[in-house]
Amino acid sequence: MAEDTAKETIGFQAEVKQLLQLMIHSLYSNKEIFLRELISNASDALDKLRFEAIASPDLAADDPDLGVTLALDEAANTLTITDNGIGMSRDEVISNLGTIARSGTAEFLGKLSGDARKDAQLIGQFGVGFYASFIVADRVTVDTRRAGLDADAAVRWESTGEGDYTLEPIERDARGTTITLHLKPDESEFAQGYRITSLVKRYSDHIAFPVRLAGEESTETINSATALWTRSRAEVEDDEYKEFYQHLTHDFEPPLAWSHNRVEGKREYTSLVYIPGRAPFDLWNREAPRGLKLYVQRVFIMDDAEQFLPLYLRFVRGVIDCADLPLNVSRELLQSSPAIDAMRSALTKRVLSTLDKMANNEPEDYARFWSEFGEVLKEGLAEDTTNRDALNKLLRFTTTDSEGDSQSETLAGYVERMVEGQDTIYYLTAESLAAAKASPHLEVFKKRGIEVLLLTDRLDEWMIGYLTEFDGKALQDVRRDGLELPEGESADDAEDRADDGVLERLGQCLEDAVSGVRASDRLVESPACLVVGADDMGAQMRRMLEAAGQDVPESKPALEVNLGHPLVRRLETAADDARFEDLARVLLGQAEIAEGDLPADPADYVGRLNRLLVELSS
Ligand code: ADP
Numbered sequence: 001m002a003e004d005t006a007k008e009t010i011g012f013q014a015e016v017k018q019l020l021q022l023m024i025h026s027l028y029s030n031k032e033i034f035l036r037e038l039i040s041n042a043s044d045a046l047d048k049l050r051f052e053a054i055a056s057p058d059l060a061a062d063d064p065d066l067g068v069t070l071a072l073d074e075a076a077n078t079l080t081i082t083d084n085g086i087g088m089s090r091d092e093v094i095s096n097l098g099t100i101a102r103s104g105t106a107e108f109l110g111k112l113s114g115d116a117r118k119d120a121q122l123i124g125q126f127g128v129g130f131y132a133s134f135i136v137a138d139r140v141t142v143d144t145r146r147a148g149l150d151a152d153a154a155v156r157w158e159s160t161g162e163g164d165y166t167l168e169p170i171e172r173d174a175r176g177t178t179i180t181l182h183l184k185p186d187e188s189e190f191a192q193g194y195r196i197t198s199l200v201k202r203y204s205d206h207i208a209f210p211v212r213l214a215g216e217e218s219t220e221t222i223n224s225a226t227a228l229w230t231r232s233r234a235e236v237e238d239d240e241y242k243e244f245y246q247h248l249t250h251d252f253e254p255p256l257a258w259s260h261n262r263v264e265g266k267r268e269y270t271s272l273v274y275i276p277g278r279a280p281f282d283l284w285n286r287e288a289p290r291g292l293k294l295y296v297q298r299v300f301i302m303d304d305a306e307q308f309l310p311l312y313l314r315f316v317r318g319v320i321d322c323a324d325l326p327l328n329v330s331r332e333l334l335q336s337s338p339a340i341d342a343m344r345s346a347l348t349k350r351v352l353s354t355l356d357k358m359a360n361n362e363p364e365d366y367a368r369f370w371s372e373f374g375e376v377l378k379e380g381l382a383e384d385t386t387n388r389d390a391l392n393k394l395l396r397f398t399t400t401d402s403e404g405d406s407q408s409e410t411l412a413g414y415v416e417r418m419v420e421g422q423d424t425i426y427y428l429t430a431e432s433l434a435a436a437k438a439s440p441h442l443e444v445f446k447k448r449g450i451e452v453l454l455l456t457d458r459l460d461e462w463m464i465g466y467l468t469e470f471d472g473k474a475l476q477d478v479r480r481d482g483l484e485l486p487e488g489e490s491a492d493d494a495e496d497r498a499d500d501g502v503l504e505r506l507g508q509c510l511e512d513a514v515s516g517v518r519a520s521d522r523l524v525e526s527p528a529c530l531v532v533g534a535d536d537m538g539a540q541m542r543r544m545l546e547a548a549g550q551d552v553p554e555s556k557p558a559l560e561v562n563l564g565h566p567l568v569r570r571l572e573t574a575a576d577d578a579r580f581e582d583l584a585r586v587l588l589g590q591a592e593i594a595e596g597d598l599p600a601d602p603a604d605y606v607g608r609l610n611r612l613l614v615e616l617s618s
Contacts (some may be wrong), residue, residue, distance in 0.1 A: 045085025047300030134161035520560030
């Protein structure tokens, strides 16, 4: 009776409900991964127990033989996974198996389309996990007791994976967790020994703890139970590296590359770092966990040890196992240790050289990497000046010579294609590729066959500020003052040109909006363009700061006009001032539009343009 009343029904957080539904549908064709996920969780729980037992040996003393045990019951159609790890308290069960704590989850789930194939990929970005059980089970029971709590503090969680779960107190002799999957009728294969054994061999062989299969008479260990990174590189197959990655990250996609190294000498450590194939959904969330999993002599110490890599390599996943850190090392200690700093700089070089190797040997993989993580890697230009040369080589751009829209040109390639007499790398920043390609600033470059880098990523203007030169060549923003072109023909070869006098008149008329008006040598087709002062803030940065609610210093661009353009010549002949001003403001408005902006006063612009059109037709 008492137990009946103690059983509660609790609704899942909305995100969990959504994730469950999507997962069941979209991951069905990879359904066997549930086992890898559950064994991974069990192994993490064992790691955590071993870690806590360093400070409180009593936690593990009664049952020191750590492992995972699988038990099958064909008649009942169940699969049971038991670990004697850290277990969960009632509160932990509620937050771990009833909610998703990662911020941005709701937003992320909102992006899912309902198309199973696409969603499976997205869910890969999210990381599957415990909830994958519901792909094959129509009911899941979790009995768990937190290490250190009494037998009667254990709880049973149970759910059919729909809207809610039940929770009730139980008695449990042993610490740790038992998960029972009540398999769906047509998933009975997962209650069969040979099927489970082969799955464990395939996905979980490298788990550092024994995974055992309980038989009628005896229990046998079915994995090799050695931590993968402790083995020598020559002995580990590619597939094993990939499986280990999936265990580590819960990522659905295989990694693009990895690097496994043992360092001996003054500082001994083993690192295994991976380059994922896909960005996690919270790559841009500053609070998202990042970093490596830290072990000290094979004892797990902490997840997300972020001190081993710089922020701009936050996409790297992996483990580091240090021989000579104390077992009680804390995050604070990691932060202020010269030994860790030395490891970070070695690991950083290692990652950059892994990327360089990928770029040279597997260009398609590298292209994929760049499209997922290029924007993050670029932060390194500002963050990491010691590795500037290595980073510069890894950059990829779209340029005016690019065939498609992809960022695939290197700076070295650009330099090779420079025209005679060119000693500057030209670039243009814009809101989008379409805006960049249509920019009037490119006209003279097109005419003369000079390539220009087109920078359209959010942080490009900021990033490029740190890239002052490459291979001895300075970089120059083509939208700024002081543009220097190699000797050669000029942009405007019109025979019939407006007289310089029009510039002064324009300058007076548009005084409120521009810093000055001058003849341009960068325009071929367009009548006018706006030029940013050499030291003024660029448009992208301005927009970003404004969006963040910050004050932006006042600065006016200059207006450059194409004296050969008929519209400019028409200005010359505008007799009365009102007509002149209409034409001048339309000219300015067009220059603003060509940059992808709105005219400063759109209604005024439309009014003037219409007046001119009406005049024209009457
Ligand atoms: P993830 O493992 O990616 O955090 P899961 O949904 O698989 O996500 O699990 C959620 C949490 O539940 C885990 O982070 C862990 O704290 C807890 N958990 C899952 N399985 C176990 C287990 N066997 N023992 C103890 N805790 C577990």
